[in-house]
Amino acid sequence: MLIAYEMMPENQIELFILDRDPIFRLGLDTALADYAEFSVELIAETIEDLFEALDRGFIPDILILGWSYDDSASDSCWQLCKQLLERFPELIILLLASGLQPQELAKIQGVGVRGYCPKGTNIDTLAFSLNCINSGEIYWQGDNSPVAETPNLWQKALSSFSNSGQEEIAQDIQAIENSLSENDLPTLKRLLLLGRKRELQAANWLVRRLGDEKQQEPLKTSESSPILPESQGLQLSTIPQFAIAKDDPDSVVSRIFNRVAQDISLGLVNSTNLWLEIDILQPRKKQELHYIILETLATILQDLNREQELALQIRVGLRNIWTQSAIQFFFDNYEAAIEIDKAEFKNLFVQEYVSFQENICSKIYFAPDLFTYLAWEYPLTIDRVTYRVDSPEAIARAVNLLHNLTLRIANGIMQMILNNFADLEVFKYRIYLNNYRSSRAIAHFRNEISWGYRSEKYWLMPKDIFESSYQILTLSRGKIINAAIYAPRTEELSRLKGLPWLATIILELRDAIAPRLRSILGLLGASLVFTLTQVIGKGIGLIGKGIIQGLGSTIGDPKSRNKKRKI
Numbered sequence: 173m174l175i176a177y178e179m180m181p182e183n184q185i186e187l188f189i190l191d192r193d194p195i196f197r198l199g200l201d202t203a204l205a206d207y208a209e210f211s212v213e214l215i216a217e218t219i220e221d222l223f224e225a226l227d228r229g230f231i232p233d234i235l236i237l238g239w240s241y242d243d244s245a246s247d248s249c250w251q252l253c254k255q256l257l258e259r260f261p262e263l264i265i266l267l268l269a270s271g272l273q274p275q276e277l278a279k280i281q282g283v284g285v286r287g288y289c290p291k292g293t294n295i296d297t298l299a300f301s302l303n304c305i306n307s308g309e310i311y312w313q314g315d316n317s318p319v320a321e322t323p324n325l326w327q328k329a330l331s332s333f334s335n336s337g338q339e340e341i342a343q344d345i346q347a348i349e350n351s352l353s354e355n356d357l358p359t360l361k362r363l364l365l366l367g368r369k370r371e372l373q374a375a376n377w378l379v380r381r382l383g384d385e386k387q388q389e390p391l392k393t394s395e396s397s398p399i400l401p402e403s404q405g406l407q408l409s410t411i412p413q414f415a416i417a418k419d420d421p422d423s424v425v426s427r428i429f430n431r432v433a434q435d436i437s438l439g440l441v442n443s444t445n446l447w448l449e450i451d452i453l454q455p456r457k458k459q460e461l462h463y464i465i466l467e468t469l470a471t472i473l474q475d476l477n478r479e480q481e482l483a484l485q486i487r488v489g490l491r492n493i494w495t496q497s498a499i500q501f502f503f504d505n506y507e508a509a510i511e512i513d514k515a516e517f518k519n520l521f522v523q524e525y526v527s528f529q530e531n532i533c534s535k536i537y538f539a540p541d542l543f544t545y546l547a548w549e550y551p552l553t554i555d556r557v558t559y560r561v562d563s564p565e566a567i568a569r570a571v572n573l574l575h576n577l578t579l580r581i582a583n584g585i586m587q588m589i590l591n592n593f594a595d596l597e598v599f600k601y602r603i604y605l606n607n608y609r610s611s612r613a614i615a616h617f618r619n620e621i622s623w624g625y626r627s628e629k630y631w632l633m634p635k636d637i638f639e640s641s642y643q644i645l646t647l648s649r650g651k652i653i654n655a656a657i658y659a660p661r662t663e664e665l666s667r668l669k670g671l672p673w674l675a676t677i678i679l680e681l682r683d684a685i686a687p688r689l690r691s692i693l694g695l696l697g698a699s700l701v702f703t704l705t706q707v708i709g710k711g712i713g714l715i716g717k718g719i720i721q722g723l724g725s726t727i728g729d730p731k732s733r734n735k736k737r738k739i
Contacts, residue, residue: 184211185306188230190222191238191268196291200236203295207441210302219252226260234305239269240291250276254283266305268293277312287311296650300439300455307454307605345372424562425546429466432574432647436462439650446628447620448645448652449586450579457505457603461585465497465578476547486539490581494528495521498585507598524588531625532584535576537642537657542573555658572655576644579652590618634668634675637661 187210191197197215204210213232216222222235235256239249249269256263266287267280277288287305289298290313301311348369352362440458442451450458472489498521506512544550545566551558552566559566593599600609608614636643641656668676 185209185302186233187212188214188232188235190216192217196238207299231260231262234264234266234302237265237267239267240271250279253280253285257284264305266302281312289313296439299441300650303455309456341372341375345369425549428567428570428574429470431571433466435647441651443651444654447624449583449590449621452604452608452617454603454605461501461582462578464500465493465581468493468497473547482540486543490533494581494584498588501585505602520592528584532580536580537644538573542570545570572644572646575646579645630671631675634672635679637664638676638679
């Protein structure tokens with residue numbers, strides 16, 4: 173069975189799915205539909221269907237190959253991957269498998285498969301792995317290196333006892349397959365045999381896992397299919413550990429920083445309806461940038477002085493976080509052969525600071541509350557209620573505000589890079605996604621970002637002020653989402669002028685007119701229905717009834733007319 177979809181929108185990652193299980197195919201297709209960056213273009217049930225599509229020239233960005241231990245011998249998965257990559261070298265494969273041993277996975281990785289996740293992997297992790305593979309990385313989940321230990325006596329005993337059992341299982345499976353090949357087999361019996369076959373395959377897999385000596389031997393690879401060295405695999409940024417309070421490494425603030433770092437490690441997939449500057453980055457580079465910002469913030473917090481003006485310290489602190497993080501991220505990813513005047517580079521921040529302050533700092537809401545909470549562990553006030561430092565409400569609010577701060581500053585850093593170094597070739601290969609290497613794609617991305625800022629300035633921001641709320645960016649299970657925080661904004665509402673003020677008037681008019689207009693339209697609709705059904709409809713019915721009666725009296729029975737004439 174082959175299911176094909178319409179042409180995908182621009183800049184989406186094109187996916188093919190191959191799996192024998194129809195429920196798994198449907199579930200995976202449905203789950204991936206929630207991610208705007210993916211487009212499932214084809215779903216195949218059999219290998220023949222897949223090869224047919226590939227032979228016609230439909231090569232996806234990524235092929236998701238589903239495989240289970242009951243899909244026949246484990247070597248078949250390796251052979252299929254090898255055959256696919258020999259015929260279509262440009263094909264990128266993500267393997268979703270269950271029941272494969274480390275040695276088997278190493279052989280599969282050796283033929284050039286770019287990614288592996290166990291079946292049942294969380295959909296957010298799967299989406300993250302697809303983004304990594306699309307950006308040129310190798311994503312291999314888990315520790316799949318071959319085991320080189322010598323089997324102990326228990327393992328040898330299990331292996332010797334299991335050999336005869338495995339032979340019997342193989343014979344039973346072969347007998348079932350012979351029975352299934354009969355054409356006139358009743359449906360009920362066929363279903364029973366298939367269930368029995370699955371049970372035997374599961375038992376065979378379990379026996380191999382417990383007692384097979386081969387799985388404990390080091391894997392010997394041929395020169396024709398070398399295993400990729402571990403250093404070539406995806407090395408995600410190490411999650412930093414924070415101990416903000418020197419006298420208490422397990423303080424609430426340290427736990428908050430570590431929790432935010434853990435949230436970043438789950439992924440940073442944009443699930444908002446806005447374009448963000450960090451969307452151009454490879455997944456691993458997104459993580460690196462956010463970790464740099466967190467570490468810089470932790471250093472800045474320790475330098476805050478209670479005796480100095482807080483507003484000034486926060487303003488200087490945000491600027492230092494932005495500047496220091498941008499410099500570190502930039503020079504960590506540029507090539508030493510590229511000559512850059514560091515003094516001139518630092519002057520760029522002076523020129524870009526106005527844009528950073530207007531577009532980024534203005535969206536880092538509740539910064540005084542967050543800084544005093546993190547630096548000095550002051551209580552947090554939420555909806556006019558003061559919560560102690562270690563209360564769940566305060567921790568949840570601090571985590572959300574810290575998410576927003578790191579995401580906004582990361583966008584500000586990428587804004588500076590895109591404004592001044594967008595076409596730097598080393599960045600196109602080291603930090604950008606593959607689909608943003610052309611100048612046209614980068615220009616389109618920057619135009620969408622600019623349009624987003626105009627939309628926010630003239631519509632979304634006045635709307636938030638009018639609704640007495642702040643829209644923040646926060647992380648949830650590897651996704652960047654929008655969240656609203658209530659706060660009175662009467663002062664800001666009174667200062668609005670020009671187009672932002674006009675936006676609030678439009679909203680107010682819509683709120684005032686829309687309910688009445690809906691009620692009027694509803695009344696007109698009900699009146700029209702009454703007129704058509706009760707007045708015109710009944711009138712047409714009466715006319716029709718009269719016509720029928722007239723026809724009935726005119727066209728009478730000829731015999732009755734003749735009788736009347738005789739009388």
